[in-house]
Amino acid sequence: MNFTHANGIVLHYEDTGGDRPVIVFANSLGTDFRIWDKVAAALRPDFRIVRYDKRGHGLSEATPAPYAMSDHVNDLAALLDELRVKSAVIVGLSVGGVIAQGLAAVRPDLVRGLVLSNTAHKIGTQESWNARIATVEAGGIESIADAVMKLWFTPAFRSPSNAEFAGCRAMLVRSPLAGYLGTCAALRDSDLTESTRALKVPVLCIVGDQDGSTPPDLVRSTANLIRGSDFRIVADAGHIPCVEQPAAVTALIRQFLMTARLA
Ligand SMILES: O=C(O)CC1=CCC(=O)O1
Numbered sequence: 001m002n003f004t005h006a007n008g009i010v011l012h013y014e015d016t017g018g019d020r021p022v023i024v025f026a027n028s029l030g031t032d033f034r035i036w037d038k039v040a041a042a043l044r045p046d047f048r049i050v051r052y053d054k055r056g057h058g059l060s061e062a063t064p065a066p067y068a069m070s071d072h073v074n075d076l077a078a079l080l081d082e083l084r085v086k087s088a089v090i091v092g093l094s095v096g097g098v099i100a101q102g103l104a105a106v107r108p109d110l111v112r113g114l115v116l117s118n119t120a121h122k123i124g125t126q127e128s129w130n131a132r133i134a135t136v137e138a139g140g141i142e143s144i145a146d147a148v149m150k151l152w153f154t155p156a157f158r159s160p161s162n163a164e165f166a167g168c169r170a171m172l173v174r175s176p177l178a179g180y181l182g183t184c185a186a187l188r189d190s191d192l193t194e195s196t197r198a199l200k201v202p203v204l205c206i207v208g209d210q211d212g213s214t215p216p217d218l219v220r221s222t223a224n225l226i227r228g229s230d231f232r233i234v235a236d237a238g239h240i241p242c243v244e245q246p247a248a249v250t251a252l253i254r255q256f257l258m259t260a261r262l263a
Pocket residue numbers: 027028029030093094095096123148151187213239
């Protein structure tokens with residue numbers, strides 16, 4: 001296990017692969033960096049892989065809610081400075097993709113390219129995030145877990161016999177409450193439309209065909225903002241294709257890196 005102080009908090013991270021081209025993975029709301037296990041393992045022979053638990057998730061410090069998206073962005077910038085990463089491809093899922101867009105806007109020196117998975121320049125509305133915050137404050141994360149699982153995964157993956165599904169549900173309900181609520185507030189208050197429209201790096205946007213949280217049309221609208229970006233749909237996947245279809249996600253990342261000459 002690796003921990004470091006960055007931006008005034010303790011972050012949990014993993015850093016493997018020495019001086020190869022760097023890929024950084026950022027995870028989604030209510031998950032930790034294990035969601036990238038299969039994709040990271042497939043890419044590890046060819047890349048330096050950095051994964052981390054964002055503030056209030058996994059083993060990273062859970063400061064009191066609410067958070068701002070700039071907290072998450074500044075945490076990642078500080079972590080990469082601490083690890084002496086000069087420039088990387090950032091692969092971000094959902095809020096991890098929002099953090100990746102924010103990092104590219106405020107620290108373009110750190111970002112060679114972006115893979116934006118199941119994310120958007122703006123996710124949800126003030127009303128939807130306030131409603132979720134109120135429900136979780138009243139009943140805990142367990143009270144929304146079954147509904148969230150329907151956003152995250154296809155019916156086939158949600159089978160009672162699928163142990164991986166049970167494990168992902170456990171990951172959600174065991175998330176630190178402050179981290180979950182804090183990041184809901186960060187999403188509520190974040191709108192990156194203008195800074196994302198100004199991005200100049202190579203970008204691949206991907207989305208599961210059955211994503212109930214950031215559906216294909218929303219992710220396509222983000223791709224349409226970014227000149228020259230590519231947009232791909234992953235078949236038979238919900239909001240977390242890196243868990244549900246890791247081979248397809250790995251293939252799309254590899255193809256993007258080759259085409260954009262980032263490998
Ligand atoms: O739990 C969800 O609704 C899915 C999600 C939205 C933002 C994020 O990071 O995950």
